[in-house]
Amino acid sequence: EAEVAQSPRYKITEKSQAVAFWCDPISGHATLYWYRQILGQGPELLVQFQDESVVDDSQLPKDRFSAERLKGVDSTLKIQPAELGDSAMYLCASSLARGELFFGEGSRLTVL
Amino acid sequence: AQRVTQPEKLLSVFKGAPVELKCNYSYSGSPELFWYVQYSRQRLQLLLRHISRESIKGFTADLNKGETSFHLKKPFAQEEDSAMYYCALRGPNAGKSTFGDGTTLTVKP
Structure with missing residues (x-):
């Protein structure tokens, strides 16, 4: 069964360092999402792609976060510089046009 | 703005008892409502969506537009139902969830 792949699973970094997360969606899924989940809260959308285009990045802190999906397939989320408050689980999901979201296992970031 | 409220952080019931997980939403329009579930050490996955009107693993959820609610119910809870449950709302045209x-x-038990 096809699944959304994410890496790394865990990342520990010091504040002011750069971090990057990678996501490979289910083949054929045009829509890709990056969510941030802080402990005790629900997932919060950071950015949504339709193919290679950003359709919603209203909650993405653009001074330090960037996301790209150059060929409309896999995607990278970058944080530079990382801050203590960025410690969270970063979830990637993909979907068909109006289908359910399929989630990856997530990348847990700890900023020291 | 769209908002989803789940008033109970924790819910504990005995096996065989009925269970209801509450979900209220705020949205001006006709949203799609979903319940996602995360079992221990597994990824977040869809449990059910309101447009399918299905019963999945004995769970049902009815969209009440008047009360803007989408509560999840099961008449007889099982131990394997222990998990984290998330209610989600999506706007039209496959918008933001x-x-x-x-x-x-x-x-x-």
Whole structure:
């Protein structure tokens, strides 16, 4: 069964360092999402792609976060510089046009 | 703005008892409502969506537009239902999906 792949699973970094997360969606899924989940809260959308285009990045802190999906397939989320408050689980999901979201296992970031 | 509220962080019931997980939403329009579930050490996955009107693993949820609610119900809880449950709302045209903060359900033997 096809699944959304994410890496790394865990990342520990010091504040002011750069971090990057990678996501490979289910083949054929045009829509890709990056969510941030802080402990005790629900997932919060950071950015949504339709193919290679950003359709919603209203909650993405653009001074330090960037996301790209150059060929409309896999995607990278970058944080530079990382801050203590960025410690969270970063979830990637993909979907068909109006289908359910399929989630990856997530990348847990700890900023020291 | 779209908002989802799950008033209970924690819910504990005994096996065989009925269970109801509450979800209220705020949205001006006709949203799609979903319940997602995360079992221990597994990824977040869809449990059910309101447009399918299905019963999945004995769970049902009815969209009440008057009360802006989408409560999840099961008449007889099982231990394997213990998990984290998230209610989610999506606007039209496959727009942004907004999640509640989740309810941890524990079913005791």
